[in-house]
Amino acid sequence: MSTRPELKTLRNLEAAFAGESMAHIKYRYFAKLARAAGDAETARIFEETADQEVQHAFGHLDLLYPAAEMTPARALRIAIDGETYEYSEMYPGFRRTAEAEGNAAAIAEIDEQIAESRAHAARFAATLAKAAKRFAALAKVEERHANHYREALARIDA
């Protein structure tokens, strides 16, 4: 394993990103519970704080996935990898454990999540394929422009 200190910082940023992300969703959920219990004031505080946690998470993502290094295609590939890991490794492993422990509710929930993750991966993959076609079409337009300029230059040179 590398001893480069910045790699530990990257792992710390991943952990901090996970923590802030969880706080965001947890506070949204608590807000929902508070509102259902008739406590709109508490719900509002949870919602406002949840919005701030999103900004905290974005701050970590700015460092983990710098905008200058990202493209929509790269983002789609990262998303496809994440969803594929969920439905092909993570949830099947969790399902086996839930089965061994006889937790029927967890098995049912995990099965839904597997289907959702699979659908997300498929949708992202279709979007990536379409984007690739668009990119190829764009490259053709660029090529036509380049040819056009080459011809114009040739006429000027003649």
Ligand SMILES: [Fe+2]
């Ligand atoms: Fe935070």
Ligand SMILES: [Fe+2]
């Ligand atoms: Fe998903």
